[in-house]
Amino acid sequence: MKLFKSLKKTMIALIAGVTVSTAAAAGIGGLSVQKVSADSLPQQTDSNLNLDVKAAIAVDAKTGQILYAKNAEQALPVASMSKLMTVYLVLQAIKNGKLSWNQEILPDEASQKVSQDTHLSNVPLKADHKYTVKALYQATLIYSANGAAMALANAVGGTHKNFIDMMRKEAKKMGINDAEIYTANGLTNDEVFDAKYPGASDNAENKFSAKDMAIIGQRLIEDYPEVLETTRIARMKFKNGTDETTMENWNWMLPGLAKAYSELPVDGLKTGTSDSAGACFTGTVNKDGHRLITVVLGAKHDSQEDLSRFVETQKLMSYCYNSYSYETIKAGKSFKNAASLPVYHGKDLKVAVSSKNDTDVWLKSSVSSANLVAKLSGDKKLYKDGGLVAPLKKGQTVGELSVKVKGQDLYYLDGATSIKIKAKTDKAVDKANIFVIAWRAIKGVFNR
Template sequence: MTFFKQLKKPVLALVTVLTVVSSLSVASFFAPKASAATLPDQTDSSLNIDAKAAIAVDAKTGQVLYAKNAEQTLPVASMSKLLTAYMVLQAIDQGKLKWDQKVTPSDAAQEVSQDTTLSNVPLKKGESYTVKSLYQATLIYSANGAAMALADAVGGTQKNFIDLARKEAKKMGITDAEIYTANGLTNGEVKDGKYPGASDTAENKFSAKDMAILSQRLLKDYPEVLETTKIKRMNFNNGTDQTVMENWNWMLPGLAKAYSELPVDGLKTGTSDSAGACFAATVNKGGHRLITIVLGAKHDSQEDLSRFEETQKIMSYCYNNYTYTTLTKGMTFKKTNTLPVYHGKELTTKVSLGQTTDVWLKSGGTKEQLQAKAVGDKKLYKKDGLQAPLKKGQIVGTLEVTAKDQKLYYLDGTTHLSAKAQTTSEVKKANIFVIGWRAVTSLF
């Protein structure tokens, strides 16, 4: 026993010195961070979409199933109101606004609301309206004055609201959008509510990818928005008057371009001479929700159905050409690299999926074509590996999943599905003698 006590201190000292000498750079154990990928001009030329830009993405994972000029910034007109709706829902969630709170529209909002050439519910001067009624008018009937009244309620002034909206968009990862108005009209069309320093012709511009990011965040953070966007008809009560609000989304069940096979329940149209006919749509089939964006479709008249026809083509393409595949927690992939373990009884650990997730595979594709690369969580590292001991099923990093015969694209710019990685077995800490012996042998 005395011998081991005498031996312990020299061994500890030796371990400390040799570990420092022989330790490798931590960075060498981490794969370099993937740079943001650019979407192809068109992911499938066989799908002929008659619009300036379009995209289709999975609402949950952000996987891009189809893209055409998806990163080109274009006017979006009233689709801008989705950002206004997000800001209102956020203010409600944070307790800054209440649904039954009364709002008195500013002179600019009231003046815009009286323009019969625009989509509007007429707001009376000096009258007050609930946040809920203005919100419904904004999403269902695309009421421009109502959107401005909501912007004032959130930001205090139109300018303050736009500044807040720009910051929120950047938080979402939207960095190249141009935002000047809360309703999508040009800067000059919002009268005294225009953004200072910008020209009267300045208008909101987003890429199809940006609109998909916004739509995904809206559905993820505030899924209750669908309870309003799916309303086909509602009356706006203006005291003694009532305005019948018909939803401009004609793909809703029972309307002119309803898609019988797919239950469309949102989101927002947008129309102007510069933007053409635009549409942010969402559909849920068998629990698998898609978001589609069409920008700059043909716009010859108010009755033009082109944006809905192009949207239907994209939806049909996605559901007919892809298989929604669920990857269950604990699933392993062939040839997945192990992760290093620092001072573990074993020097590496195998990993598996630490969560259930999903991927759309081209028709005919199977799970067998998937492969994954494990990337360790730096916060769990000690020197050159995951610090032992490790429990079975412990989350230790991420798995970057790719498909052998299919290029994957995601809204965050990556070309792989990211999922949590967990250990497949327990890894105990090595004893002092094993650690010392490894340090000695590493010198040779």
């Protein structure tokens, strides 16, 4: 027994001093997810798609994969599409308990004054009447009511200036750094009367890029999917304390309206129109269970009945569905040259790994799932001397697969240029016993 204990101590000392594991020799395969800077998104256009707009983008609503981009990072006036950020903050306030749907709001003077301007999209608000948050919210989204949006902003922020500061802060949190924000409804600074943002010029107006609007749209649908219950409403009456106003949604791609197209079940989101912005539209469509968000900025607007923004949006949506296929990388998929990771002091020197969860990607018609290639990065927190420390459980997350597509560049709203998938172990690996570890250490010394 004493001899055994002495031998064991010797082995442990030998291991501590000279262990050169085969795991270290194997090394760690890895590729960190690449990022693109805020002003480096390449044009992703197609000669077969000629959009008559200043800027445009199309993205997958779930993953943020960018399928089309034209001048997508140029900040431009967006007019009433600004209300999407206002609505986001309203829904956030409701979620946090600051507002409730049935809460009644007395319009402040500036909001009420704006609501009476018949040259703008509005439901008229009375100075001495209270309106529910729900009614003002519906008027904002369906009829783009400018006074209603301001009344909501004032209720959330306490003052209009405070709310604009909240919009700016939220934009930064979303990764939007190039926006200019002065009003809650998208009007110019002087058009909101006493609610104008202090220190800004009278003609200052909100500007976002097409990419910015796609980010807001994605966050809105992801965080508050109930917004679609309202944006899909084609017509509604507003009659809470006012002469009854018929609100017809300015999104004429909705079923039953002027530019509805049966092949594209559009159910949101928001239009914007002004002399400087032209005709703009952030749209969303869910076809065959695959939701897209599109943005067009600066389409023609020769008259109130001009359908150009919807024509261009229809072309863009149809292009995406017709030019790409929707593929799912199934959980458990392994990739050549990225199928295993080294193990430190395990019974096995390597462990097979594969994708942990289903992940979706749009592939151009010219490529297929056979074009998917991956590089594997192990989780360094689980490593010692170049290998994953045993024991390992089956299904344990041990790293990340960075998947690219041969023949197709990938770009995402968050700046990623590859598909990011968690990598899991395909089987358990027990820790090797002391004798196996010692023998490997000795072999390592002689193999140097």
